[in-house]
Amino acid sequence: MKIIDKLNQKGIHISFEVFPPKTDAGFANVQRATDEIAKLDPSYISVTYGAGGGTSKNTAKIASHIKDDLGVMSLAHLTCASSTKEEVGEVIENLKAHGIENILALRGDIPEGMTFPDGDRFHYAYELVQEIKKHGDFCIGAACYPEGHVEQEHKEDDIRYLKQKVDSGVDFLTTQMFFDNDIHYNFLYRIREAGITVPVLPGIMPITSAAQMKRSQELSGTVFPRRFLAILDRFGSSPDAMKQAGIVYATDQIIDLLANGVNNIHIYSMNKPEIAIAIMNNLSEIIKC
Ligand code: FAD
Secondary structure (H helix, E strand, O other), X not given: OOHHHHHOOOOOEEEEEEOOOOOHHHHHHHHHHHHHHHOOOOOXXXXXXXXXXXXXXXXXXXXXXXXXXXOOEEEEEEEOOOOOHHHHHHHHHHHHHOOOOEEEEEOOOXXXXXXXXOOOOOOOHHHHHHHHHHHOOOEEEEEEOOOOOOOOOOHHHHHHHHHHHHHOOOOEEEEEEOOOHHHHHHHHHHHHHOOOOOOEEEEEOOOOOHHHHXXXXXXXXXXXXXXXXXXXXXXXXXXXXXXXXXXXXXXHHHHHHHHOOOOEEEEOOOOOHHHHHHHHHHOOOHHHO
């Protein structure tokens, strides 16, 4: 089944994300986390793709396990910056061979020291979207950035390029993490004005430690609101308290989104089923409405 068909159905749709193991030895642990998350009956589970492309086989393996053994729709991420066009084509064919119908098409971060662009690689995600379409009838998702992509100086340009990407054949978008919902509402208004009408899933990242916050900030350049910083200041040095507060903060963001008419939410649960479970427990009655 295609994710876009699910998102077009009435009701609230919650999805989760896991990342594949770097080595085959770590496979069982990731599989265990995935199995726990699948018990929450999510609309789908997405599986990230290692920036260097080295974990691509594990992405396909985990995505197949989710779909075939757990009966949950899966979304395989795919990046193109660190692979040649030929290698990307092979990965798409491998996903097809595994019966994977849903792909999140990403450029990926540019590997350090690499001359970019280079003739043998796709430069932007929109080219990857076009390539995926040549390989078959996939449902294609893509990334978007409510605070603007870190490499882009002007938000208007970012939205213009987002429109180009969506027009290339994107069925739905998932946002980068954000911690102030007003930023998301503002972004939605701007992209709708620009003529981007596909479903947008806000990406909610439960931050459960000070180290994770630092990593997230470095990765995405996101702004942490004063309310979040106060939580970190007060509870950051008590791991259990910070974990609880981070789960509540993410839950609060989700409740606000749902209350304001957003029906599709993506949770960056990564490989932590206990966090996914805690959030879903907090929402148990809310998602029935
Ligand atoms: P693009 O859409 O190509 O945009 C990249 C930059 O180029 C932007 O600044 C954009 O404005 C600009 N641009 C786009 N088109 C043009 C054009 N025609 N001309 C000039 N400039 C242009 N990374 C991983 O390695 N693995 C993952 O699994 C992964 N999953 C992710 C999931 C989500 C939901 C998100 C939000 C990000 C994810 N990332 C992942 C990170 C992502 O790969 C990086 O943010 C990357 O830097 C940009 O990827 P993109 O697909 O958004 O690129």
